[in-house]
Amino acid sequence: MSTQRVNPPALCPPSGFSHAVVAAGSRVVFLAGQTALDADGKVTGATLPEQFEKALGNLLAALRAAGGAPADLARVTVYATDVAAYRADAGRLGRIWQDLAGRDYPAMAVVEVVRLWDEQAMVELDGFAVLP
Numbered sequence: 130m131s132t133q134r135v136n137p138p139a140l141c142p143p144s145g146f147s148h149a150v151v152a153a154g155s156r157v158v159f160l161a162g163q164t165a166l167d168a169d170g171k172v173t174g175a176t177l178p179e180q181f182e183k184a185l186g187n188l189l190a191a192l193r194a195a196g197g198a199p200a201d202l203a204r205v206t207v208y209a210t211d212v213a214a215y216r217a218d219a220g221r222l223g224r225i226w227q228d229l230a231g232r233d234y235p236a237m238a239v240v241e242v243v244r245l246w247d248e249q250a251m252v253e254l255d256g257f258a259v260l261p
Contacts, residue, residue, distance in 0.1 A: 132203070132259070134234070145223045146237035152203045152259035158195045159257045162208070163187035164250040172249040177211070177218050180251045182225045188254045189229060197258045199230035205237050205256035212241040215252070 135149040136142070165174045165183035174180040189199060209215040215222070226234075235256065245253050 132200070132233070143234070145219070145226065145234060147234045148236065150203045150236045154201075154259040154261050156196075156260040157257055158192060158197055158201075158260060160188055160191055160255055162246075162253045162255040163191065164245060164247055164253045166247070172247050177209075177214050177251050178221045178225060181218075181222050182229070184250075184252055184254050185225065185229050188256065192258055195258075195260070197260050200233040201258040201260055202230070202233075202235040203257055203259050205235045205254055207237065207239045208242045208245065208253040208255075209239060210242060210244060210251050212239060215239060 131153045133151040134147040135151060136147055140148055163184050164187070165172050165180035166187065167173050167183075172180070173183055188205075192198070192201065207215070245251075
């Protein structure tokens, strides 16, 4: 896949995301929402960073199973039950992202939701990737 991250100087400099991603490839992988579920279907992690790390790991596991890699991510949406808590942990969440997915950030959005499918879940990530 070839990707070009586009961050126009007229927009606020991005931190932890890209304003736009132009992707060219032959396959698009749509990734279902992933929370901090373990293999037994139980939500793990008592804190937002713990759940974010597991949810991101699950998203990347699905991507790898489809033949992709973190750099192939073109778009990710983060659904959080508490955006204020998400903002408060943004530095730690950014480090978790970098450790698991690197610094090739996709276009991203964070959306606050009332609740997620699993009541204990604090965060869910979905997205799509473009593979060569």
